[in-house]
Amino acid sequence: MGDASNEKVIQLLEEQLAYTKEQNKNLTKQIEVLTEQIRQLTKALYGSKSEKSKYQIPDGQGSLFEDDPSFNEPEQTEEQSIEKVSYTVTRKKRNKKRNDSFHEDIEIEEIHHHPANLACDCCRGEMVEFSSTLIREEAKFIPASLKRVQHFEHVYECKTDRR
Template sequence: MRRSLVFKGFLALDVELNSMENTAKSVEQLENECAKLQQQVTELSVKLSWYEEQFRLSQQRRFGSSSEQTHPDQLNIFNEAEVDTKPAQPEPTIEEVTYKRKKQKGHREEQLKGLPVETIDYYLSPEEQVCSCGGPLHEMSTKVRQEIKVIPAQVSVVKHVQHVYACRRCEQENITLFSLNLCL
């Protein structure tokens, strides 16, 4: 009986030693895990505060005052040089013109009066003086366009006269087929 008791006691002692070593290891592991968790908590709290600040700023931008007002103390940051220096002379006032000049009309004819005039007439050929309805076209009016032609040491006026045609039958029946505009 003694043997078995001694043997049982040795096993019990061995189990106690093993459990104490395991306990010491588990305490170290728990302390390491606790330190890691505390570090993770501090990192997460820093992230949380950053996100809360970003959210607050976005809400301020979104729902804040819509006018572009700045805090009065912030304006002094940029005026340091102006505050330190005192102006030697007052700034000159700018005068505004309160009247409007009228454009002078009719001077072109006076300026072109003494220049030689070259006239170019544009007529429709007799084949083209037929309306789309089949009736003949007659000369209704003229359109005049003037250009200034400058040749070195010589200036002249080129007058382009475009003859406008109409059909008497279409005029009487008030038919408008198309507009023929020949500008050369």
């Protein structure tokens, strides 16, 4: 009985040794792949910076799992089996001016600015208005209403002949 049990133990030990050697071989290969990936990533991170790096694929993304055979076959997901349709919408660009945000139906409040002194500096005669100019527009928000405020500047001239 001693020889038969010893033979079984030896056979079990040999099988375990073969399994351990195979496992060691696989782990060594995996370590080599990971070490190469670390080397490539370290070089990409700390190496010379160039847009045309030899470690980049044309689309700009390198594969981390190229050398690992378990990642060679693509995984099929539910999202990949659904057909995707995309549309491109081209909108006409509209050149919008600064004050185009005012709508035509907004109430307009006008504020007129007249000079304080209507006497002519040279002859002391009374000046007469000959034009007005819109200086600026501003939005004035009053709760529950919006008003358009227009400022006009009035220009006066002397009608006295200066000759």
